[in-house]
Amino acid sequence: MEKYLYIALFAPLVSSLFAALFTAQPKKQFVGIVTSLLIFTSFVSSSILLVYILKGGEPIHVELMTWMATGGLYIPFGFVVDEVSVVMMMVVTLVSTVVHVYSNGYMDHDKSFNRFFAWLSAFVFSMMVLVMSDNFAGLFIGWEGVGLCSWGLIGFWYNRESATWAANEAFIMNRIADLGMLIGLFLIYWNTGTLQYDEAFAKLPYLDTATLTWTGIFLFIGAMGKSAQFPLHTWLADAMEGPTPVSALIHAATMVTAGVYLVIRAHPLFDLIPHVGLFIASLGAFVAIFAASMALVNRDMKRIIAYSTLSQLGYMFAAAGLGAYWVALFHLMAHAFFKALLFLGAGNVMHAMHDELDPFKMGGLKKTMKWTWIMMTIASFALAGVFPLAGFYSKDAILETAFVEHHFIIYTVLLFTAGLTAFYSFRLVALIFHGEERYKLFGIHPHEAYKYMLVAMSPLLVLAIIAGAFQHTFFELVEEALHAVHYHIHSEVVVWIMTIGTQAFVIAMIIYAYKKYARKDIKIPDGTSPVEQSFIYKLLFNQYYIPYFYEEYIVKPYQELSEIFWKKVDLKIVDATVDGIAKVLYSTGAATRGMQNGNLSTMLRWMVVGLVLLLLIAVAIGITVRYSERITLFLSGLGVL
Amino acid sequence: MEIGLNHYLVLATILFGIGLYGVMRRKNLLMLFFATEILLNSVNIGFAAISHYYGDLTGQMFAFFVIAIAASEVAVGLGLLIVWYKRHNSIDLDEMSLMRG
Numbered sequence: 190m191e192k193y194l195y196i197a198l199f200a201p202l203v204s205s206l207f208a209a210l211f212t213a214q215p216k217k218q219f220v221g222i223v224t225s226l227l228i229f230t231s232f233v234s235s236s237i238l239l240v241y242i243l244k245g246g247e248p249i250h251v252e253l254m255t256w257m258a259t260g261g262l263y264i265p266f267g268f269v270v271d272e273v274s275v276v277m278m279m280v281v282t283l284v285s286t287v288v289h290v291y292s293n294g295y296m297d298h299d300k301s302f303n304r305f306f307a308w309l310s311a312f313v314f315s316m317m318v319l320v321m322s323d324n325f326a327g328l329f330i331g332w333e334g335v336g337l338c339s340w341g342l343i344g345f346w347y348n349r350e351s352a353t354w355a356a357n358e359a360f361i362m363n364r365i366a367d368l369g370m371l372i373g374l375f376l377i378y379w380n381t382g383t384l385q386y387d388e389a390f391a392k393l394p395y396l397d398t399a400t401l402t403w404t405g406i407f408l409f410i411g412a413m414g415k416s417a418q419f420p421l422h423t424w425l426a427d428a429m430e431g432p433t434p435v436s437a438l439i440h441a442a443t444m445v446t447a448g449v450y451l452v453i454r455a456h457p458l459f460d461l462i463p464h465v466g467l468f469i470a471s472l473g474a475f476v477a478i479f480a481a482s483m484a485l486v487n488r489d490m491k492r493i494i495a496y497s498t499l500s501q502l503g504y505m506f507a508a509a510g511l512g513a514y515w516v517a518l519f520h521l522m523a524h525a526f527f528k529a530l531l532f533l534g535a536g537n538v539m540h541a542m543h544d545e546l547d548p549f550k551m552g553g554l555k556k557t558m559k560w561t562w563i564m565m566t567i568a569s570f571a572l573a574g575v576f577p578l579a580g581f582y583s584k585d586a587i588l589e590t591a592f593v594e595h596h597f598i599i600y601t602v603l604l605f606t607a608g609l610t611a612f613y614s615f616r617l618v619a620l621i622f623h624g625e626e627r628y629k630l631f632g633i634h635p636h637e638a639y640k641y642m643l644v645a646m647s648p649l650l651v652l653a654i655i656a657g658a659f660q661h662t663f664f665e666l667v668e669e670a671l672h673a674v675h676y677h678i679h680s681e682v683v684v685w686i687m688t689i690g691t692q693a694f695v696i697a698m699i700i701y702a703y704k705k706y707a708r709k710d711i712k713i714p715d716g717t718s719p720v721e722q723s724f725i726y727k728l729l730f731n732q733y734y735i736p737y738f739y740e741e742y743i744v745k746p747y748q749e750l751s752e753i754f755w756k757k758v759d760l761k762i763v764d765a766t767v768d769g770i771a772k773v774l775y776s777t778g779a780a781t782r783g784m785q786n787g788n789l790s791t792m793l794r795w796m797v798v799g800l801v802l803l804l805l806i807a808v809a810i811g812i813t814v815r816y817s818e819r820i821t822l823f824l825s826g827l828g829v830l
Numbered sequence: 831m832e833i834g835l836n837h838y839l840v841l842a843t844i845l846f847g848i849g850l851y852g853v854m855r856r857k858n859l860l861m862l863f864f865a866t867e868i869l870l871n872s873v874n875i876g877f878a879a880i881s882h883y884y885g886d887l888t889g890q891m892f893a894f895f896v897i898a899i900a901a902s903e904v905a906v907g908l909g910l911l912i913v914w915y916k917r918h919n920s921i922d923l924d925e926m927s928l929m930r931g
Contacts, residue, residue: 788924
């Protein structure tokens with residue numbers, strides 16, 4: 190079985206290195222095919238491992254080699270396939286395979302086709318390291334690796350300034366959070382003396398609560414950055430500058446869920462500090478409604494889906510914070526499927542509309558893009574949590590958890606968010622696929638995506654529909670690893686009322702969205718209608734003015750401060766010192782070069798000066814040696830010695 | 831007044847000073863040789879006087895060596911000097927700057 194572990198882990202690396210050989214060359218179709226096949230190999234190996242674990246096999250633990258061994262510090266390159274990591278491996282490799290195949294079509298006309306695949310496969314490798322590592326140090330390598338690849342892929346079209354800006358924003362925001370994460374790791378090492386998961390977790394119960402709380406908080410700060418939780422959320426929406434397959438893979442299905450994975454992985458820690466857990470859950474619920482509200486009015490197709498991702502990550506954190514780790518992981522998995530599907534569908538639409546992103550300029554696309562329409566509608570149904578699609582089971586489990594744990598505020602917020610989710614999802618679907626064909630005004634002739642792209646998307650479609658059916662299997666799989674418990678509401682009536690009530694609410698919102706946005710007379714908003722003039726609309730449309738706030742009160746003061754440091758401190762002190770040293774040497778040279786004028790007479794004079802100096806030194810030393818005792822006496826009298 | 835060691839050493843120092851001054855100030859190469867000779871011989875006086883004072887012949891032996899080396903040095907030096915004079919018609923130190931830095 191170890192063989193499959195190594196294949197699953199290293200096939201993406203080989204794939205990336207292979208594609209990297211051709212980065213400087215024009216498009217080569219075989220690069221896309223070979224990388225897709227290698228990622229598929231990784232997927233097959235992960236599936237074999239999943240079957241093995243499902244059949245009750247022991248978790249596989251391997252140590253590839255020693256990485257660091259100094260004194261008490263021992264960190265190996267160790268990898269583990271247990272119930273948790275195998276689920277993540279499946280999600281990562283499955284979505285990656287789909288996205289790789291899809292990208293063959295999506296990046297068809299791009300000059301940097303080969304480079305794209307090199308980065309994409311490198312991302313998959315980093316993600317595999319992240320989820321498979323058996324210690325925090327390895328997790329951190331993967332963590333930074335996905336950050337780097339995310340940077341390279343957001344800024345893939347590096348000649349666009351907005352793309353490079355977004356890439357840097359994502360990278361820098363993640364660095365801020367990574368500092369928190371590093372401190373968390375240091376605290377773990379400091380207090381337990383190891384970074385191996387099992388050893389460290391075994392020692393946690395013996396530590397005092399304050400230490401554990403700080404560790405938990407700092408680890409969660411790391412998770413907040415990677416999973417774009419408030420207040421570090423702005424990068425995710427801007428990251429939509431990257432190619433759409435990247436958004437599907439990195440900013441919906443895998444990388445952004447790494448924070449959730451971290452909380453799930455460190456569940457023995459968070460189990461011990463329920464107050465931090467409650468904070469995580471509250472923040473998650475807040476982010477869920479906060480992001481959903483921004484998605485309500487946004488006019489950028491990809492940003493709407495990005496905010497939806499943010500909102501769903503909030504759901505996951507809400508579940509994880511309440512101790513329902515298996516529910517969080519289940520929602521993570523289900524979400525990966527339907528959200529990646531939604532993004533890839535959006536990619537098809539973008540291709541058809543020549544990179545137009547405003548859904549108000551589309552409309553009526555269902556005639557020309559039937560399959561994309563079906564896929565996106567089903568994905569939206571799954572996202573909204575309509576029975577019997579994947580999202581229904583996972584979201585319902587989260588709501589039940591909140592209810593059973595008696596956190597009714599969180600429950601209400603999440604329930605309300607479910608309605609908002611349904612509304613904005615179908616606002617998007619209605620605007621894109623229904624109503625008048627507004628794109629004709631812009632002279633666009635849409636066309637359906639390549640067949641094989643649609644075929645590549647179909648596994649996600651199937652899983653978005655049926656993933657909920659595996660809930661029980663999934664529960665049994667992770668039951669032991671995550672101390673999972675079923676959250677049952679005892680009264681049968683309450684369950685039915687809740688389920689049907691939620692469904693009715695969600696469906697009502699869907700119908701409302703259709704009614705409002707699938708009409709024939711939708712106008713392209715021009716900022717004059719009373720709704721657009723209202724304060725709330727402006728607040729939501731400008732993302733609560735948070736990017737503005739960051740720009741005005743953090744970026745600009747920082748820039749001014751940097752300017753001061755540059756002009757005052759760096760130029761006037763640091764540079765001046767360095768220049769001063771050089772100038773002293775230079776002017777000494779200029780002043781003394783007269784000695785070396787080649788004139789014998791001058792040289793002889795200098796020789797005499799040297800002689801006299803040496804003599805004086807010799808005499809001085811002689812006198813000092815002769816009178817050393819008296820000098821010592823004198824100096825001790827002065828109190829120097 | 832008996833002439834003792836100090837007198838010899840003072841003489842040697844005075845001669846050394848004269849030689850040093852000559853080395854520093856003279857621009858004529860021939861005069862420079864003379865100044866060098868004065869330097870060497872002032873040291874010889876010092877050697878001989880101290881050798882006699884201690885009754886140890888080593889110092890006088892050393893003086894002989896110095897004389898021999900000075901003689902050979904002058905022989906070589908004068909040879910070079912004559913060649914130089916034939917070529918340049920001058921033995922002024924300030925003009926010997928072909929290898930200036």
